[in-house]
Amino acid sequence: MVKKHTVWFPGAIYYVTCFGAWDESIFYEESDFLAYLSLVESVRYRYPFYLHSYCLIAKRIYLLLETTHIPMNDIITTLNDEYARYFQDKHTFVLPQASSTLIDSADKFLKASKFIHLAPLQEQIPLQNYRWSSYQAYISYTPNDHVVTSRILTFFKDPKMDQYSRFVEGEKIEVN
Template sequence: MGNPRRVWFPHASYHITARGNRKTDIFYDHYDRIFYLKLLEEAKHSYPFYLHAYCLMTNHVHLLIETIDHPPGLFMKQIHSQYAMYFNRKYDYVGHLFQGPYKAELQGDINALLQVSRYIHLNPCRALLTLKPEDYPWSSYPHYLSPRPSSKLVTTSKILSHFRDSQQYEFFVQLANRTTSGHPNSG
């Protein structure tokens, strides 16, 4: 059975997830995560897109991407192929790193984008890796809290344009964290 065709059009937004094969870790150290982010940045240069949010967990990734002129399949295949080759070479492994192709859930409106952004930024809290999302180093959340976000990788302006300021976005995220804290979730 083949992969289902994904709906794509310019400026479509997707919550992209990819998990390690058999739910195994895809990142063993911070160098692995740095390399994955480097691949994202290179892909963004080759196939421009907006990365509104990301979180690199231990055995999976979350990306909130808005396409411009290219479907996500072009750059996601490149990123994951290159990362799998790097990972297998580094750790002397063979075989598939990812559990099948990435998943891409089309986001229909701005409310969906805001909710997914919050979900992505709270993922480390739900997985009980940290109590506060700003303490997790492998997430785009700190870019949202910065008074002057400056990143070649993350675009915060679209999400933040729906809030008075970054403190209001922080309140939006933290409100959900307070209501779900203490409930383990594998995210």
């Protein structure tokens, strides 16, 4: 659950992190990651939103999402509750806890996406081929139906994917 007094308005963008209680894992096997991504789509069907970036690692979920007409709290609470129901049927019950930050500038928007895409490095996982992240959709033509890349890529000059990759990996890149 996310704090009840989170500022919300249509079009608000949030950096959201979810994590297991007591730093427990919230993903143990491939089917857990797949179930979560399936639930993202199920919740998005009922509560439309744009997912700009994501990364799922064993103990954390990172999302960069933009609301349309449903408050972010409703989206994340529903997503976490549904994942908790799935999870408790397979593993020890862990209700993901969530926190969010309102993104109020283009600079913060880009930095949040970069941070999300660098998250696998915290676990010593190489970025290039990490399967549970939207990073591949940004740096290659690998399709990813979960994420919308166009808004972030508009900040970069051509070739946009190459520029974004260089930005994430630490090069000084001029953005629009």
